[in-house]
Amino acid sequence: MSDIMFACIHNAGRSQMAAAFFNRHKTQPSIKGISAGTNPATEVHPVVREIMLEVGIDLSNMTPVKLTTELAQTVSTIVTMGCGETCPYVPGVKIVDWAIEDPKNKSMDEARVIRDVIEQRIKDFIAENKY
Template identity: 80%
Template sequence: MTDIMFACVHNAGRSQMAAAFFNKHRTQDAIKGVSAGTNPASEVHGVVREIMLEVGVDLSNIAPVKLTPEFAKTVSTIITMGCGETCPYVPGVKIVDWKITDPKNKAIDEAREIRDEIETKIKAFIAENNY
């Protein structure tokens, strides 16, 4: 178990961007970023797809996924972004909480700021953990 899960409520914004940036910037192919939500939306937010394309990341074929205890057991770390107490507790899985604003219903400039904040946090996380 070495994969990193990024989790939020709808898996339609923050966690999708975080997993995509983790996979873009990681240096170890054996570790990948995955994402899930406690109450997944039907699709990734349109503004998120748009702003990620601006930085060369295509999320058009990505769909939100349900965060289940079984799925959570397949990773070594879960980074939560707003699901709080609704994220499952899994013994042996490290939980880290990042306070990041939900880009849902935000103006595109605000969504870009959130995207850039997530990418900065991801780069620091990769460097700190040698991923």
Template identity: 80%
Template structure:
């Protein structure tokens, strides 16, 4: 089984949360969640680090990663978080778009709603795909 890629533009919020929740909730050790961005930021958004710590996930040592065609080819599925046209097309790789709001510059209470939406989608995705 290949990895599941979670992608957004800056790899500093939505995709980081999605990969972390995927790795927390997955039931199969043969697949892992990875994340990347088409135009990565220099760090994970501070509000995202804060709200993920609230649920026991530490993203303080995570650095955003560039989504390259080579990295995308390691995934069986790419779940985009709303990066639309800027996400790469990779032949043979299933692409799903969730269109989730970017938590960047959002107040903590709004970022928590986004976090919880991502976690709920991840749980459903894992169940539907037997991950």
């Protein structure tokens, strides 16, 4: 098995949370969750950093990363969270799409709901795929 990529447009919210939760909950030490965006922001959204700290995950040192075809070729699966047609197609890489709302410009309470949805999706994804 190889790494799993979580992708969204800006790599500043949903995909950062998903990769962090994947790495927290996975049971296979040889697999890691990474994240990237098709049009990366300059930083992780401040509200996302704050709500993740509430659950013990520090994203303060994370920097959004550009999703390139070369990077996508290093993973077995890409889980997209709203980047739609802008995600690169890579032969042999499985694409899974989760329509999850962007936490950007949301209130703390709205962002917490999104965070909790992502964490549950990650737990289900790990259980289904035995990661």
